[in-house]
Amino acid sequence: MRNFVSRVSLSVVSVFLLAIGPAQAQTSPALTVIRAGVLIDGASDTPRKNQLIFIRGQRIEKVADASAQIPSGSTVIDLSSHTVLPGLTDAHTHIFLWGEDPAKGGYDANILKAGIALRAARATFACRRALEQGFTTLRDVETEGAGYGDVEIKQAIAEGTIPGPRLFCATRAISTTGGYNLEDYAPELDMPKGAQIVDGPVQARKAAREQLEHGADWIKVYMTHRSWVDRQGNLISQPTLTVDELRAIVDEAHGWQKKVACHAYNGIGLQRALDGGCDSIEHGLEITDAQIAQMARQGTWYSPTLSPYYDLWAREDTPRGKRDRARAMVHEVSFKKALQARLKIVFGTDIGGIAWTEPMAQEFRRMVTLGMSPMDAIQSATSRPAEMLDMKGEIGAIAPGAYADMIAVSGDPLKDIGVLEHVSFVMHDGSVFKNEVAK
Numbered sequence: 001m002r003n004f005v006s007r008v009s010l011s012v013v014s015v016f017l018l019a020i021g022p023a024q025a026q027t028s029p030a031l032t033v034i035r036a037g038v039l040i041d042g043a044s045d046t047p048r049k050n051q052l053i054f055i056r057g058q059r060i061e062k063v064a065d066a067s068a069q070i071p072s073g074s075t076v077i078d079l080s081s082h083t084v085l086p087g088l089t090d091a092h093t094h095i096f097l098w099g100e101d102p103a104k105g106g107y108d109a110n111i112l113k114a115g116i117a118l119r120a121a122r123a124t125f126a127c128r129r130a131l132e133q134g135f136t137t138l139r140d141v142e143t144e145g146a147g148y149g150d151v152e153i154k155q156a157i158a159e160g161t162i163p164g165p166r167l168f169c170a171t172r173a174i175s176t177t178g179g180y181n182l183e184d185y186a187p188e189l190d191m192p193k194g195a196q197i198v199d200g201p202v203q204a205r206k207a208a209r210e211q212l213e214h215g216a217d218w219i220k221v222y223m224t225h226r227s228w229v230d231r232q233g234n235l236i237s238q239p240t241l242t243v244d245e246l247r248a249i250v251d252e253a254h255g256w257q258k259k260v261a262c263h264a265y266n267g268i269g270l271q272r273a274l275d276g277g278c279d280s281i282e283h284g285l286e287i288t289d290a291q292i293a294q295m296a297r298q299g300t301w302y303s304p305t306l307s308p309y310y311d312l313w314a315r316e317d318t319p320r321g322k323r324d325r326a327r328a329m330v331h332e333v334s335f336k337k338a339l340q341a342r343l344k345i346v347f348g349t350d351i352g353g354i355a356w357t358e359p360m361a362q363e364f365r366r367m368v369t370l371g372m373s374p375m376d377a378i379q380s381a382t383s384r385p386a387e388m389l390d391m392k393g394e395i396g397a398i399a400p401g402a403y404a405d406m407i408a409v410s411g412d413p414l415k416d417i418g419v420l421e422h423v424s425f426v427m428h429d430g431s432v433f434k435n436e437v438a439k
């Protein structure tokens, strides 16, 4: 059916091109030139001063020194007092979460009380928020009970119905019986779940096939679920899928040339994620030295998502409060080990898990505070995730051929990474979405 539709639209386009004639058909889109005071191109370690970025249509045509000729008739955008960077990528978001307030029913209320239209409206808000803050690409790692809503939001963005970043969608995510919310209800109730539940490799593979069929760009798997602190003070995580179950999913996804993101805190579940061949570890709160070595060997991506673990700690004298503090403590150690081992760290906020009204760029401050250099932190949200998303050279870079996704900040993010929380210019796919500079 899809093939039929695209054949029809292709022939309509060719008839149209014939009708307007070759002269008009060859007219290339108008040229826009950005004057960048300082350019951080997302790939190189060295910023460059006084650069011109030539943009035609959705893409960057060339980058040159300020002495280069600007053709007459070009639109010039003057960002000469600003630092220009590639549009940012957040590799771990949830547009269908709303930072649910526990006092208002928390996660459960979102599934039990918010209908799909309300959730889609909130996701629309989330996409706009991300773009305003300079995030032109999101890897959105599951809809938390909103089915394939992410694929349709992506479609609405692509057709220009709503503004939003480039989305890589994981659809429903996969966990096991006893491995995801909603839970703690009367056992005779059949409660909806925030992920697709599978048991056994056959069901696991079937779930992956279904999700891929319906447009998943990535598969998201929960390899751990509940966590607590044991009598010795260790952080323990309940493992979910077995290695065999995960292998079935990874094998299926890789056959489609797609990748698998594994939520894993630590322990048995994290080990199974690595042994099962996952492509990225999400959170990875406590990673042993042997696991760090295995990740380096296997080329596993690591999205630490530091911010949510510093947010909303329960009282210190409660089991939850103890767990919250233990999580942040081990996480810091793991992040520093990962830095030292030069693991492929990608920027991820888990925003949605925290409210969309929070600044996404706060994650940069967390990373830099724990010892990452500002340039490394910037690259964790530009060229590195581009490679993970198989978009190297197309996003996360200001270079010829890349999509014209660009942001500008006043000040120097290499001196104060916090300036990335105040993005004053956003261009996405060659169109200016926000410009507070030219006033």
Ligand SMILES: [Zn+2]
Pocket (backbone or CB within 6 Å): 092, 093, 094, 141, 350, 353
């Ligand atoms: Zn998440």
